[in-house]
Amino acid sequence: MVSVFKLKNPIKHYDWGSPEWIPKLLGLPNDGEEPWAELWMGVHPEGPSELALPTGFVSPAPRLLPELIGLDPAHYLGEGVAGEFGELPFLYKLLAAARPLSIQAHPNLSQAKAGWDRENSLGISLKAPNRNYKDLNHKPEIICAITPFTAMAGFREPGEIIKRLQAVQKVPLALGTSLQVAPLISALEAPVPEAALQGFLAALFALPAETRQALGEYARSRGNDPTGEYAEEWKYAAWFAELYPGDPALIAPLYLNLINLKPGEAMNIPAGILHAYIQGFGIELMANSDNVLRAGLTPKHVDLKELTGILRFAPFKPEIIQSPGAENSPGLFRYPSPCREYSLYRMSGRGGETPFPLNGPAIVIVLEGELIIPAEKLRLRQGESAFIAFGSRPVFSGNYTISIADTGGSRSV
Template sequence: MDLLDNTVKTYAWGSATALPELLGTEPTGGPQAELWMGAHTGAPSRVDRGTGPVSLADVIAADPAAELGPAAVGAFGPRLPFLLKLLAAATPLSLQVHPDRGQAEAGFADEEARGVPVDAPHRTYKDANHKPELICALTPFEGLCGFRPAADTADLLEQLGVDQLKPYADLLRARPEGDALREVFTAVLTADPDAVADTVHRAAEAAARLGADHPERATAAAFTAYAGLARHYPGDPGVIAAMLLNHVRLAPGEALYLGAGVPHAYLHGLGVEIMANSDNVLRCGLTPKHVDVPELLRIVRFEAGGPGVLRPAPAEDGSGEEVYATPIDEFRLSRHVLAAGSAARPLPAPAAQILLCTAGRIALRSADGRELVLAPGRSAYVPAGERVTMAGTGTLFRATVAL
């Protein structure tokens, strides 16, 4: 097993304090948005096996079967199929959606054939893989996830009392739900920019007023969130698009799974995020970056429903592991909450795993007696087949694959 040396990404939306507080380090004064753990080419973790720090991606590439396990290589190929992160949002991320694998393969091949550089600002597909993801809250966490039922959104828009929004509310009531969501979403993203900017301004003023004046209403938190989006992105049509989505607040330990085609945005909070090893993001708004509206409308799933908040379920083996169930195999996220004086627990070893401590102190011990002690924010990589036990007091997240 190896202690991981990880990279912090300093995106503008990141918190200046959340990651330093967890890690016990001094703030830099700038945003610290994400801590990456894994072998993604954008910022692979580093390990030291006695000859100095080396990229975990290079370690795995040198002997994929030994590092990942033959079954994992057979299922997912010769690279770590997931990326684990700590995500610390102080301001909203872009409203976005991810393609499924078939869409990603076709989109990537098309842009390659047209000679669009991978690093071009108007490039949509960075690779040929899908990017399902899961976010688990470590602090109270706020986000947007999936389309709200059309009739409920019509009610919400009508409460704002903004004349420009009335045609959208009428459409949401008059058309079949999927068609209505598509038509309104399309109309918002393709409308005249000046007209949309004025609508955003009026809707944001009304939302701020309703959120402040009627905190007892179920919609108050959503209105406050939408007004906040408009402060960060004045005039952005993504603010109106966001009003079509479920506003959700996660308590620590709760999670959201984001599958292909589901529009979403993280607004505020600290969490553990895991995803398939991809960088394919199609943005719907709340961003100065490229928005490919025609491709976006092809990818978005215009299906309404609740946000689907996940809570961990005890593993069937009675090990004390709590699993966040998802419908994909590239990643499996679980946690162990160890009380003082609890017995050491074994960690199964059929595939590579990354272990992340988020509270307390967790001691990892290998079969040959080596020991690593993880403090909050520290993580370790365990190759396939290496038997490890853990003990201590605190919380340990375990990332691996589902075989």
């Protein structure tokens, strides 16, 4: 019985995408008309993977990965995953950000269910621009860099934010006005960090338009000084001011941690953590959800009240997970993650034969070289991917580096 299925995956074209990274990995020409932002692998209804079925597959022949799994969930997913989730529980992506994504956070399970029920009771269409909850699921995620990757994630300590704001509190501007950030500093001086950060966010979004514009002017004036205090923060704030003039979140680098991932490094983003991917090419793995609440750097809907209800108002800086280089450590490496829905791995082979070392179900994508699966008469070249059914353990050969999404580290061997 066939246990490995080559996939054809949908491409998402968003304005923040790159014209280069995804086409280059796939070996495809870029038509130049739209940026290539994401490649989706999985069963999400907004972008399910198609199947390249082998000759002689038993009828009825499914066209999509969710249709294949639906034929026999216990077989393709395993009884444990099928019983607990009912479907492949993760969404696996390539993400190519030439420009920053919106600042955002995701709900936990109870928040997602409550929000879904509430918006349904209000009759808000799933396609409505003010719809926050697209499903009942949470959306923890992990991002792993393919190229150098810059992001913002988690609130800084209130004292750190105050230091960055004090530097601009009394700066005079050409029009004779000043940067009125005193309300932000006052909020951050609350004795309890959670109250300080919540008050700060409310004060930030309450800033009058002239103060927002003044902050943008000041950011642009500081952005070209690589030697000044907090130069990296102001470099990105200046860029944000050009992209989203008047957006209060243009000073996000002052209150969120700037994270620079080297290729192969990763970080986990739990529910309730403000974050934004700024620039770079990476692998993103998450629970199968599209629930997003935005907090700036976007023309899309920002629901501050709902956002406040799901945010974790506490200082948080993600741990950077470092992996050994494929050339130095052939074999399997797991990126630790606290989620039952998924685990992310990197695996390399340099000749010889190796049984697939995980139980699955899993999706693999080739990052370098060529993966050969002799029993399935399948060759996967760079950028190609496949779904591996539960418990099938195909034998791999070839020279390759692959990324693997598997369902939960506790189910691997």
